[in-house]
Amino acid sequence: MNNVKDQLQRPLRDLRISVTDRCNFRCSYCMPAEVFGPDYAFLPNDKILSFEEIERLVKIFVSLGVEKIRITGGEPLLRKDLPTLIRMIHAVDGVKDIAMTTNGALLKKFAQPLKDAGLARVSVSLDSLDEDRFFEMNGRRGKVKTVLEGIEKAAEVGLQVKINMVVKKGVNDQDIVQMAEFFKEKQHILRYIEYMDVGNSNGWRLDDVVSKKDIVDKVNEFSPLQPADPNYKGEVASRFEYKDQKTEIGVISSVTDSFCSTCSRARISAEGKLYTCLFATKGTDLRELLRGELNDEAITESISSVWENRKDRYSDERNEQTIQERRKTKIEMSHIGG
Ligand code: SAM
Ligand code: SF4
Ligand code: SF4
Numbered sequence: 001m002n003n004v005k006d007q008l009q010r011p012l013r014d015l016r017i018s019v020t021d022r023c024n025f026r027c028s029y030c031m032p033a034e035v036f037g038p039d040y041a042f043l044p045n046d047k048i049l050s051f052e053e054i055e056r057l058v059k060i061f062v063s064l065g066v067e068k069i070r071i072t073g074g075e076p077l078l079r080k081d082l083p084t085l086i087r088m089i090h091a092v093d094g095v096k097d098i099a100m101t102t103n104g105a106l107l108k109k110f111a112q113p114l115k116d117a118g119l120a121r122v123s124v125s126l127d128s129l130d131e132d133r134f135f136e137m138n139g140r141r142g143k144v145k146t147v148l149e150g151i152e153k154a155a156e157v158g159l160q161v162k163i164n165m166v167v168k169k170g171v172n173d174q175d176i177v178q179m180a181e182f183f184k185e186k187q188h189i190l191r192y193i194e195y196m197d198v199g200n201s202n203g204w205r206l207d208d209v210v211s212k213k214d215i216v217d218k219v220n221e222f223s224p225l226q227p228a229d230p231n232y233k234g235e236v237a238s239r240f241e242y243k244d245q246k247t248e249i250g251v252i253s254s255v256t257d258s259f260c261s262t263c264s265r266a267r268i269s270a271e272g273k274l275y276t277c278l279f280a281t282k283g284t285d286l287r288e289l290l291r292g293e294l295n296d297e298a299i300t301e302s303i304s305s306v307w308e309n310r311k312d313r314y315s316d317e318r319n320e321q322t323i324q325e326r327r328k329t330k331i332e333m334s335h336i337g338g
């Protein structure tokens with residue numbers, strides 16, 4: 001194995017693979033319905049990486065140091081036969097952990113087959129327990145009740161479950177405490193995500209962000225917290241534990257307390273582009289390499305050199321100027337999946 005390091009000495013440990021650019025929700029902060037409407041041109045099937053191509057890439061990335069794989073989207077459960085892909089990835093020597101991020105709408109149906117195929121963990125996105133507010137936030141497509149059933153089913157079949165809540169000021173910040181209370185009672189890990197300026201469609205403004213500090217203060221007022229150590233170097237969430245119960249919460253504070261110095265994640269979009277940062281404007285076309293004449297060694301060499309040249313630290317450097325510079329040119333979240 002050749003453990004590659006980038007220009008800032010960060011290793012390559014995690015690979016996030018988007019398996020589709022389509023979604024059954026239209027969350028306003030990710031795929032607003034006004035932009036992703038009925039005429040939106042999603043990728044045709046032949047432009048999306050096949051399972052065999054993904055498996056080949058996983059083997060190559062593992063040879064460069066990757067240990068953890070996260071499947072994402074769009075909504076990954078819309079990809080046909082997803083458990084088959086999980087099974088293929090699980091069989092790759094060196095893959096230590098497979099996780100998936102999902103909106104949970106189809107999780108009840110797929111939790112068992114995914115677990116059987118080798119999936120270990122799911123992060124389920126849920127922004128409110130209030131049906132009306134959730135409905136508005138997800139573009140009038142999904143119900144809280146269905147997502148909660150998916151979460152329960154996932155826990156029941158033995159998947160490790162986390163809940164992701166994107167917090168947007170004036171939209172769902174009134175739900176911070178109710179979510180904490182509900183998932184403390186259920187003993188599920190809840191992770192709050194600061195609303196980020198990913199993509200170009202969501203009209204992001206700094207004023208819409210609720211900071212990590214404000215989120216933690218609110219939860220601490222509901223039930224006192226103590227900081228918990230990271231589980232491993234490079235963990236993105238700051239962790240806290242309730243003082244009276246072992247359940248934890250986390251905050252992913254890409255905006256107010258960034259964590260680029262330990263970022264070991266590479267991302268592959270559904271059409272096979274490699275991105276070395278969530279806020280990247282350009283990717284490397286791996287599909288072209290896979291479908292050309294190159295052998296694994298040559299593709300490994302290309303990927304290795306992309307990582308070795310990596311200098312990304314967008315969130316550390318975020319300021320008015322960088323925001324303006326990239327305003328229209330970033331990759332959409334629904335293409336690389338967070
Ligand atoms: N569809 C799946 C889901 O929603 O879980 C997977 C893909 S989604 C792009 C991955 C994660 O990114 C979700 O937890 C979502 O809430 C989060 N996300 C999307 N847009 C975001 C934004 N502008 N700021 C912060 N998080 C965002
Ligand atoms: Fe779909 Fe997930 Fe984006 Fe919401 S956050 S629109 S569920 S991809
Ligand atoms: Fe990693 Fe880019 Fe996020 Fe920094 S901004 S943590 S480099 S993905």
